[in-house]
Amino acid sequence: MTVASAPGKVYLFGEHAVVYGEPAVPCAIERRARVTAEERGDGRLRVDADDLSLDGFTVTYSGGPEDRPDVDVPTGLVEAAMGYVSGAIEQAREAAAAPETGFDLTIESDIPLGAGLGSSAAVVVAAIDAATRELGVDLAPEEIADRAFRVEYEVQDGQAARADTFCSAMGGAVRVQDEDKRRLEGIPNLPFVVGYDGGAGDTGELVSGVRTLREEYGFAADTVSAIGDLVREGEAALEAGDVAEVGRLMDFNHGLLSALGVSSRSLDAMVWAARDADALGAKLTGAGGGGCIVALDETEGARTALRYTPGCEEAFRAELDREGVRAE
Ligand code: MEV
Numbered sequence: 623m624t625v626a627s628a629p630g631k632v633y634l635f636g637e638h639a640v641v642y643g644e645p646a647v648p649c650a651i652e653r654r655a656r657v658t659a660e661e662r663g664d665g666r667l668r669v670d671a672d673d674l675s676l677d678g679f680t681v682t683y684s685g686g687p688e689d690r691p692d693v694d695v696p697t698g699l700v701e702a703a704m705g706y707v708s709g710a711i712e713q714a715r716e717a718a719a720a721p722e723t724g725f726d727l728t729i730e731s732d733i734p735l736g737a738g739l740g741s742s743a744a745v746v747v748a749a750i751d752a753a754t755r756e757l758g759v760d761l762a763p764e765e766i767a768d769r770a771f772r773v774e775y776e777v778q779d780g781q782a783a784r785a786d787t788f789c790s791a792m793g794g795a796v797r798v799q800d801e802d803k804r805r806l807e808g809i810p811n812l813p814f815v816v817g818y819d820g821g822a823g824d825t826g827e828l829v830s831g832v833r834t835l836r837e838e839y840g841f842a843a844d845t846v847s848a849i850g851d852l853v854r855e856g857e858a859a860l861e862a863g864d865v866a867e868v869g870r871l872m873d874f875n876h877g878l879l880s881a882l883g884v885s886s887r888s889l890d891a892m893v894w895a896a897r898d899a900d901a902l903g904a905k906l907t908g909a910g911g912g913g914c915i916v917a918l919d920e921t922e923g924a925r926t927a928l929r930y931t932p933g934c935e936e937a938f939r940a941e942l943d944r945e946g947v948r949a950e
Contacts, residue, residue: 625950626751627656629943630733631740631789632814632907632916634860634868635875636853638832638882640785644850645799647806647857648740648789651814651940655731655744656950659714659752662724669707671729709773710746714753717761717769725753734936736822738908742777743786746770751947763946767791767803781826793946795860810863812942813920815901817892817928820935823911828884835882842882849878869903869918876905884910888933893917895934899927 629650636646662668707727715721727749733741747770754761761769767788774782785798795806835842852875859867876893879885885893889906896904896917901924904917917924928937 623658623660624752624756625656625658626748626755626947627654627950628744628747628751628790628947629654629740629793629945630744630940631786632816632914632940633785634795634812634916635856635871636849637908637910638829638879638884639846639849639853640783640798641829641832642836642846643800644846645797645853645857646785647795647797647853647860648785649795649812649814650789650793650943650946651739651816652943653733653739653938653940654943655729655733655741655748657730657745657748657752658726658728659749659756660726661756662726665722665724667708667711667724668726669704669729670727671703671707705777706742706746706773707749709777710749710770711753713750713769713773714757717750717754717765718757718759720757723757725756727753734818734914737818738822738913739816740786740790743770743774743790746773747787747790747947751949755949763791766947789946791946794944795942797857806857806860808863809860809942809944810865812865812868813918814940814942815896815917815919815924815928816907816936816938816940817896817915817917817931817934818936818938819886819888819892819912819914819933821888821912823884823886823909823913825909828909828911832882832884845878845881849875852878865918866902869901872903872905872916872918873897879906879910886910886912888912889915891931892928892934895927895931896924899923 630653631648634647640646770787788803795809856871892915893904901917901919907916928934
């Protein structure tokens, strides 16, 4: 039996602009998905995933398209979850040159699902690591990231960003720009607080809204490149350990995202609640339209304020996690 875990993430800077070749800085957070893998002799896949918001979700199936799991929950949800899990297992089988191997998998996660915190990437990264190590093969985090990206790319019909899987596999703060991805070193502690409105925006719609604005208005295109400039300043502030400056730039980044039309009433309310409670900075994280904000605050102020903010369903501390995928 082999256990692996991998973290979720927030965007410190640069979402949306990253689609147009600007850099972005996602950061791993101390909220993890854990996968236990045990080889089984009959080539089948049994998945136990109580935490995937599928009540009592346990299925056994061959993993083939003709063999649909028989469970009493909405099929779309199961197919999406199984797409990630069986994609991860396919990658592990290929990496270990063991195409017929079956597994018992148990998935546990403390990353809210569908909240833009990279829960699916964390599950896929941890599943690839647990299943390959169960077969005696140790993959480098970069290779796990690459294989996990292929799974997300397939399940999400080519809409996946490399940021989530790379950040989850490597941990810490990373910089992504087109094909170029690397971990940032010497980063200070980042006391993140996450506020979640219980919803999620439609990433495809939000990305296409920004595309339309950018094509229509020169100043919207300038706003996207201003985010790129801001990310470069943010990187310098991070590497200089200047957390106050990182916070100021987060505030600025939220303003620019808001100008591009991807904030929402609840996201703005949470951002302002955190700022009023003296957070060093606060912004939406991910595609926007709903979902999560991230604030920087080492006191309990922002989290307490968020808990009393109408529209905020959950507020929690989730500091920067310097570790990516790891054996448990
Ligand atoms: C969504 O998590 C991040 C976006 O930048 C989209 C993407 O990078 O694919 C909005």
